[in-house]
Amino acid sequence: MPHSVRHEPTPLEIVKDNNMEGKLLGKWAVITGSSSATGIEIVRALAATGLRLILPVPNQAEAMVTLGDAYHPNRMEFVTIDHTSLDSVREAAKHIISKTERISLLVCNETATPSPDLQLTKDGFEVQFATNHLSHFLLFQLLKPELLAASRPRFQSRVIVVACEEHKKHGLNEKSNYNFEKGGYDAAVAYAQSKTANIYMANEIERRYGTRGLHALSTNSGRIIAAASQSDDGKSLHPNLQPETAGKSCVRGTTTTIWGAIGSEWESKGGRYLSHCADARTRDSEEDIYGTTCAKHTYNPVEEARLWQDSLDIVGLLDDQ
Numbered sequence: 001m002p003h004s005v006r007h008e009p010t011p012l013e014i015v016k017d018n019n020m021e022g023k024l025l026g027k028w029a030v031i032t033g034s035s036s037a038t039g040i041e042i043v044r045a046l047a048a049t050g051l052r053l054i055l056p057v058p059n060q061a062e063a064m065v066t067l068g069d070a071y072h073p074n075r076m077e078f079v080t081i082d083h084t085s086l087d088s089v090r091e092a093a094k095h096i097i098s099k100t101e102r103i104s105l106l107v108c109n110e111t112a113t114p115s116p117d118l119q120l121t122k123d124g125f126e127v128q129f130a131t132n133h134l135s136h137f138l139l140f141q142l143l144k145p146e147l148l149a150a151s152r153p154r155f156q157s158r159v160i161v162v163a164c165e166e167h168k169k170h171g172l173n174e175k176s177n178y179n180f181e182k183g184g185y186d187a188a189v190a191y192a193q194s195k196t197a198n199i200y201m202a203n204e205i206e207r208r209y210g211t212r213g214l215h216a217l218s219t220n221s222g223r224i225i226a227a228a229s230q231s232d233d234g235k236s237l238h239p240n241l242q243p244e245t246a247g248k249s250c251v252r253g254t255t256t257t258i259w260g261a262i263g264s265e266w267e268s269k270g271g272r273y274l275s276h277c278a279d280a281r282t283r284d285s286e287e288d289i290y291g292t293t294c295a296k297h298t299y300n301p302v303e304e305a306r307l308w309q310d311s312l313d314i315v316g317l318l319d320d321q
């Protein structure tokens, strides 16, 4: 049963409720964006399942410090990655594959800091589209054989792409305008496009590989609040609001991602956008106080297929189907 938005558990409670403590020992997971904020809590919760973790990070020494007590060197390994560079993603994938032939879980959590002005990566792509979407698309493609190889009847392989409520603001630009080539750059639109792309990637992975035991979900962490109120989920700042509207701590902002990543409810399933620990409903009214709805464009097989093909062309890969 989906959890009530008013009684959303912590990520570690999700692990316990699903009887997953130590149950994934011997299996491997890759988590991007693990070196700050919600990423640290994803590491902490997934470590409790026994998974061995590969953590692609921009700076290994800094990541070790920020992960603090969540870092366990005997069960975690860093790989250096710069998500703004497709070459760096290719290099990181090579290192990951050199460590394991089977990956049961890929969590795409990394996100670029939105820039008020249009910025292009050195590959020539708008920064948010490039780092939030293209880098994860390429990483998935390069790790796909290992993800397929790891799938087992008791735990089929999963890809979790962390998206955002903000995707509702905008779908995909047209093919010739992913990088705002036609002008009109807006940081919020660029972020929304990249987060819609995250959801479309998950939906299309499910469509293409679900029957082969490789599933994908997208998740919304919810608005993360300032560090000052991490301990009480913002209650001191917004005593009359639920965390879903007031904002969440990094810990609770991780719950939905962990639910999708290891929750038994999602075994052998995918292609859904999860928000606040529920399968988000299509918006049918303007009342959305808990942000548990999706937008009309959240599911769009035609646009999902278009993005997939365009992304293959951009990263220089051929379709395998």
Ligand SMILES: NC(=O)c1ccc[n+]([C@@H]2O[C@H](COP(=O)([O-])OP(=O)(O)OC[C@H]3O[C@@H](n4cnc5c(N)ncnc54)[C@H](OP(=O)(O)O)[C@@H]3O)[C@@H](O)[C@H]2O)c1
Pocket: 032, 033, 034, 035, 036, 037, 038, 039, 057, 058, 059, 062, 063, 081, 082, 083, 084, 108, 109, 110, 111, 112, 113, 131, 162, 163, 164, 165, 220, 221, 222, 223, 224, 225
């Ligand atoms: N924060 C929110 O309110 C919110 C709301 C809804 C959804 N989300 C989604 O939740 C996810 C995590 O958000 P967050 O707020 O926890 O993110 P964050 O604190 O901004 O952390 C981003 C992570 O990505 C890494 N990163 C950034 N640029 C990179 C690059 N070029 N190469 C390699 N790594 C890079 C950062 O590494 P370093 O720190 O080591 O540089 C960090 O670990 C994102 O997908 C975001 O869209 C967030």
